[in-house]
Amino acid sequence: MKIALAQIAPRLGALERNRDLHLEYMERARREKADLVVFPELSLTGYTLKDLAAEVALDPRTDPLFRKIMARSRGLSVVLGFMEEAAEEKGLFYNSVAFLSDGKILHVHRKVFLPTNGMFEEAKFFAQGRDLRTFPTPFGKAGLLICRDFLHYGASYVLYAGGADMIITVSAAPGRGVGGGEAFESSRMWELMGEAISSFSTAFVVYVNRVGSEDGVSFAGGSFVYGPDGRLLARAAYLDPEFRVLSLDLTAVREARTKRLFKRDEKPDIILRSLERVVRVPDD
Amino acid sequence: MSLMINAPFVEKVLTRFIRDELAKFGFKKGILGLSGGLDSSVCAALAARALGPANVLGLIMPCGDAFPADVRDAERVGRALGIRTKTIDIAPQVEAYFTAHRTKNRRLRGNKMARERMSILYDYSAREKALILGTSNKTELLIGYGTIHGDMACAINPMGDLYKTQVRQLARHLGLPASMIRKAPTAGLWPGQTDETEIGLTYAELDEILENIVEKGKSAADLVKTGFKPAAVRRVREMIRCSEFKRKMPPIAKLSPRSVGHDFLYPYDWGK
Numbered sequence: 313m314k315i316a317l318a319q320i321a322p323r324l325g326a327l328e329r330n331r332d333l334h335l336e337y338m339e340r341a342r343r344e345k346a347d348l349v350v351f352p353e354l355s356l357t358g359y360t361l362k363d364l365a366a367e368v369a370l371d372p373r374t375d376p377l378f379r380k381i382m383a384r385s386r387g388l389s390v391v392l393g394f395m396e397e398a399a400e401e402k403g404l405f406y407n408s409v410a411f412l413s414d415g416k417i418l419h420v421h422r423k424v425f426l427p428t429n430g431m432f433e434e435a436k437f438f439a440q441g442r443d444l445r446t447f448p449t450p451f452g453k454a455g456l457l458i459c460r461d462f463l464h465y466g467a468s469y470v471l472y473a474g475g476a477d478m479i480i481t482v483s484a485a486p487g488r489g490v491g492g493g494e495a496f497e498s499s500r501m502w503e504l505m506g507e508a509i510s511s512f513s514t515a516f517v518v519y520v521n522r523v524g525s526e527d528g529v530s531f532a533g534g535s536f537v538y539g540p541d542g543r544l545l546a547r548a549a550y551l552d553p554e555f556r557v558l559s560l561d562l563t564a565v566r567e568a569r570t571k572r573l574f575k576r577d578e579k580p581d582i583i584l585r586s587l588e589r590v591v592r593v594p595d596d
Numbered sequence: 597m598s599l600m601i602n603a604p605f606v607e608k609v610l611t612r613f614i615r616d617e618l619a620k621f622g623f624k625k626g627i628l629g630l631s632g633g634l635d636s637s638v639c640a641a642l643a644a645r646a647l648g649p650a651n652v653l654g655l656i657m658p659c660g661d662a663f664p665a666d667v668r669d670a671e672r673v674g675r676a677l678g679i680r681t682k683t684i685d686i687a688p689q690v691e692a693y694f695t696a697h698r699t700k701n702r703r704l705r706g707n708k709m710a711r712e713r714m715s716i717l718y719d720y721s722a723r724e725k726a727l728i729l730g731t732s733n734k735t736e737l738l739i740g741y742g743t744i745h746g747d748m749a750c751a752i753n754p755m756g757d758l759y760k761t762q763v764r765q766l767a768r769h770l771g772l773p774a775s776m777i778r779k780a781p782t783a784g785l786w787p788g789q790t791d792e793t794e795i796g797l798t799y800a801e802l803d804e805i806l807e808n809i810v811e812k813g814k815s816a817a818d819l820v821k822t823g824f825k826p827a828a829v830r831r832v833r834e835m836i837r838c839s840e841f842k843r844k845m846p847p848i849a850k851l852s853p854r855s856v857g858h859d860f861l862y863p864y865d866w867g868k
Contacts, residue, residue: 323867323868324863324865324866324867324868325863325866325867326867358865360863360865361863362861362862362863363860363861363862364862364863364866487609490601490602490605490606490609491598491599491600491601491602492602492605493602493605494602494604494605495605496609524616525612525613525616525617525865526863526865527863527864527865528613528752528864530609530612530613551608551609551612552612
């Protein structure tokens with residue numbers, strides 16, 4: 313299969329403009345024969361929404377703007393970020409990511425870990441997601457995470473235990489630290505996690521971060537794909553927009569799992585029992 | 597000192613920032629005050645690289661003939677960068693005011709000058725459709741070494757997260773003359789004033805204390821234990837505490853359920 317990493321800079325609160333940007337990049341993906349195109353976190357709305365969250369939130373099942381993107385996903389799969397307000401949960405705004413395929417929604421993941429410290433204010437404005445799960449796609453089982461979700465490795469573990477062949481993280485990670493090399497120092501943190509998770513879950517790890525700046529904060533870019541053997545397959549530019557298309561050999565998951573037997577020997581039942589005890593009796 | 601920066605990468609981030617911000621707000625040109633000192637020269641160099649020299653206007657605003665060497669330095673930087681410059685003497689408007697409202701207080705005079713320069717910058721910003729680039733660095737912002745609504749006033753500030761010692765590193769990378777990097781920094785409020793004598797610490801000492809407090813979260817006691825002078829640490833902490841008002845919008849007396857600044861919270865880049 314061919315995957316396209318759409319490392320874009322959405323415009324804050326400008327839904328129509330961002331929709332057009334998505335349609336444009338989806339066309340480009342189609343032209344370059346990509347099967348799946350992945351956009352960053354909150355790609356439809358921009359990240360630093362604050363009170364704008366209520367104004368740009370939508371129900372993906374009924375919203376005309378979202379449905380237009382869905383309609384254009386015929387013969388293509390698309391992962392995109394948006395602010396979700398479901399009809400049955402009015403007034404709750406979720407930082408969500410959807411997996412669209414061939415005109416249908418296959419899955420919506422709501423961000424579980426909402427950073428709320430220092431420069432981050434997510435839990436002040438957004439409702440918290442409460443579920444992590446894998447779902448079937450045309451490219452095997454996949455799992456979706458949003459930015460900070462990926463830094464809590466238990467989240468990736470659930471997707472791995474759930475049989476994910478591909479863990480897709482969408483991100484709006486700001487760059488911090490300029491004492492290092494040709495990237496923000498914070499970029500290393502994501503790459504480290506990408507390498508570790510792909511190696512030990514023997515699954516593809518796809519990470520798409522945004523670029524551009526909002527309210528003085530620059531987003532770091534540096535989107536990447538690691539193969540199931542923990543090898544870096546592609547990394548997009550730091551800071552600058554990029555549209556990177558690459559081929560993934562899906563048989564690599566089987567190959568990795570026959571060489572390294574972590575998946576076969578995994579014991580989620582023991583992990584679960586132990587976790588239940590930790591949660592029930594934290595001091596145990 | 598661990599305040600080393602990767603200057604080429606910082607240049608990359610800041611030139612993109614300047615370009616992006618101007619584009620968001622529909623501007624092609626940037627404007628800034630050129631004092632002949634290091635910070636405004638570095639900012640002008642960044643702006644020239646981000647926008648092209650022809651899109652940068654540096655206003656040189658001496659008060660009479662008080663600092664001829666600084667005016668020459670500012671002109672030299674302008675020429676070297678190939679940006680447009682314009683010299684406006686602020687003495688007539690400053691003297692008109694102080695003739696009517698006499699004072700010998702140098703600080704009052706200095707602050708008034710800084711605010712006259714601000715008012716000229718904003719006027720030229722509108723005349724030239726040019727966005728005002730701020731030149732206050734992180735050291736000054738943290739200790740409040742600037743005139744509120746004067747030299748601190750701007751539309752965007754590319755320099756505000758760089759300590760003075762980091763601005764010097766960036767200046768070297770941007771190829772500014774060594775004489776300018778070595779020059780004693782001054783607010784230019786009165787002849788012979790230098791930042792370091794007025795603050796009572798060198799920038800190297802000051803930045804090291806600030807780094808420990810701000811970046812590493814060290815307490816005053818920690819700092820004294822590691823060998824910093826108690827008086828210096830106390831002084832820096834007091835300067836930070838007493839200048840918080842310069843880093844904030846003024847508090848609004850809350851009356852309604854949804855008030856500006858309290859719970860009417862929109863991003864600066866709303867729709868940009």
